[in-house]
Amino acid sequence: MKEPFARTETKIAVIGGGTGSFTLLSALKDYTSQIAALVNMADDGGSTGVLRDELGALPPGDIRQCLVALSDSDKVRDLFNYRFEEGSLKGHAFGNLFLTALEKMTGDFGSGVELASEILNVKGVVEPITLTNVKLAMRDGDGIETRGEYQISEMDFRSERPEMWLEPNPEPNPRAIRAIETADIVVIAPGQLYSSLAPALIVPGVGEALARTKAFCVYVCNLVTKPGQTDGYQVSDFADEIERFAGQPFLDAVLFNTERPTDELLEKYAKLGEKSVNYDEARLHDQPYIAAGAKLLSGSIWRNTNTADPIAAARTLIRHDSGAVANAIIKLYEYSRAARE
Numbered sequence: 001m002k003e004p005f006a007r008t009e010t011k012i013a014v015i016g017g018g019t020g021s022f023t024l025l026s027a028l029k030d031y032t033s034q035i036a037a038l039v040n041m042a043d044d045g046g047s048t049g050v051l052r053d054e055l056g057a058l059p060p061g062d063i064r065q066c067l068v069a070l071s072d073s074d075k076v077r078d079l080f081n082y083r084f085e086e087g088s089l090k091g092h093a094f095g096n097l098f099l100t101a102l103e104k105m106t107g108d109f110g111s112g113v114e115l116a117s118e119i120l121n122v123k124g125v126v127e128p129i130t131l132t133n134v135k136l137a138m139r140d141g142d143g144i145e146t147r148g149e150y151q152i153s154e155m156d157f158r159s160e161r162p163e164m165w166l167e168p169n170p171e172p173n174p175r176a177i178r179a180i181e182t183a184d185i186v187v188i189a190p191g192q193l194y195s196s197l198a199p200a201l202i203v204p205g206v207g208e209a210l211a212r213t214k215a216f217c218v219y220v221c222n223l224v225t226k227p228g229q230t231d232g233y234q235v236s237d238f239a240d241e242i243e244r245f246a247g248q249p250f251l252d253a254v255l256f257n258t259e260r261p262t263d264e265l266l267e268k269y270a271k272l273g274e275k276s277v278n279y280d281e282a283r284l285h286d287q288p289y290i291a292a293g294a295k296l297l298s299g300s301i302w303r304n305t306n307t308a309d310p311i312a313a314a315r316t317l318i319r320h321d322s323g324a325v326a327n328a329i330i331k332l333y334e335y336s337r338a339a340r341e
Contacts, residue, residue, distance in 0.1 A: 009034050010333070013179045013215070015129070015206075016040065016189030017062035017196050023319060024189050024220065025069035025124075027326035035124030036179035037066035042136040042149040042166065042199035060099035062196075063113055063126060068095065071120040080120065110173070127179060129200045132170035136199045139163040153195035156228030161241065164198045172205035180206070183215040185333050188242055188251075190220045190320060193230055198245050207246035216333045220325055221256040223297070223318050227273030235279040236287060253290035253332050255325065259297045261318060290336070294328050296320050 010032045014021055017040040025037055039062045068077045080095030089097075095116075102112030110131055117126060136149040141160030146152055147167070180186055191197050201207065210217060219242050221235050230238070235256045243249050256279055284291035298319040 010185060010330075011183045011215075012036070012185045012187065013038055013183040014187045014189050015180075015197075015200050016191045017043065017200060018065060018191055020189040020191035020196065020220075020320075021062070022065040022069045023322040024187065024325060025066055027322035028187075028329070029070055029123045031326060031330055033123045035070060036176075036183070037070065037124065037126045038129050038176045038179060038200065039063050039066055039126065040196060040200035041128050041130050041132075041170075042134055042195075044135065044149050060096040060103075061093070063128065064093060064095035064099060066126045067113070067116055067120050067122055070122045070124050070126065072123060073121050076120050110175075125175075125179070127176045128173050129176050129206065130166075130170040130173055130203050132166075132168065134166040134168065134170050134199070136195070137165050137167050138194070149195045149199060153192055161244070162194065164194065164202055164245065166199060166202060170203055172203050172209075177205055177209045180209040180215070181213050183213065185329065186210065186213060186215045186217045187329060188217075188219040190222045192226060193222070193238060193241055197242065201242065201245035207248055207250070210246050210250040211248045213250075216252050216336050217250050218253040218255055218329055218332060219251055220320070220329070221254055222277055223257055223320060224274040224276055231275075233277065234283070235277060235291070236283050238277065239287070239289070249288065251289040252336060253292055254284075254287075255292050255294065255296070255328055255332065257296040257320075258293040259295040261297060290332065292328065292332055294324065296324050296328070298322075 011034040012028055012032060013036045014025055014028065015038045021037060021039070025035065029035055043061050064080055068080050071077050080093070080098065082094045084090055084092050084094075099112055099116055102115050103109045106112050106115065110128065113126055113128065135147055136152055137145060137147045138152050139145045140157040140162045146155060188197065188201075219239055221238050222230075225231055225233055235254060239251060239254045243251060256277070258279075261276060279291075279293065298321045
């Protein structure tokens with residue numbers, strides 16, 4: 001068993017949402033209690049989409065996953081992730097309903113998240129990247145516009161890299177900006193490039209905060225491409241898009257996988273149209289950031305066992321080894337800190 005990093009209470013801010021943030025936060029909380037999960041607020045699919053449409057609530061789904069990841073209460077974690085499988089509540093996660101109820105009760109989504117954090121005994125804080133009720137919008141290379149995160153996530157835009165924005169133009173959450181500014185490490189979590197990471201990074205003020213923070217900024221690159229959106233993207237292409245969303249260069253390091261998936265996984269990738277993200281060592285060598293390759297694959301295939309969750313059914317089968325990723329992030333930070341001293 002690996003020895004945990006000495007607890008110096010390193011401040012870590014993780015930007016993203018969904019499964020990528022969940023797995024990373026679950027491992028990083030073993031290194032410090034000073035974690036801020038900064039979550040995109042454009043989710044509009046599944047249970048979250050229904051609650052947004054019917055109740056005018058801010059999206060609770062990705063917030064719920066981050067709260068659960070940072071909770072020390074096993075039973076409450078299971079309760080928040082429980083999904084109803086029948087009746088009018090079919091497909092709804094209890095945690096989504098609970099967060100929506102807290103928002104209605106307190107009159108403020110941020111206050112509701114704080115109260116949920118207390119109930120879940122969360123280690124660290126979970127902050128919406130914005131408290132504006134936003135919708136993700138996109139314009140492809142042919143000038144065609146599409147709105148809605150779920151709609152965009154299902155699109156095939158095999159042309160120029162799309163223009164992304166949020167409607168209405170949102171205000172950044174001051175607490176999220178402060179978390180970036182005061183962090184020792186800022187991590188851009190793996191996730192769907194255009195439907196999960198973009199809506200967090202394009203919030204006005206976030207890119208500027210990333211550029212001025214003294215934190216060590218690292219992006220954990222995706223393991224596989226998304227058919228119709230990132231076909232042929234290499235590690236450097238993903239990193240380029242991350243900085244394009246932010247509006248300026250800010251990355252100190254990019255962490256990527258060098259391990260070849262098993263034949264079983266490669267066969268499943270082929271059926272789904274997903275392919276392993278490749279990397280060009282010469283191209284990465286010319287980048288201003290540290291390009292750090294490591295073996296980061298989880299040893300098991302992720303399987304969706306919840307038939308009430310249609311979105312989960314579409315998620316990729318492969319997963320990062322969250323412990324290996326967290327350990328690599330800390331080592332990169334220590335290396336960079338030693339190099340500066």
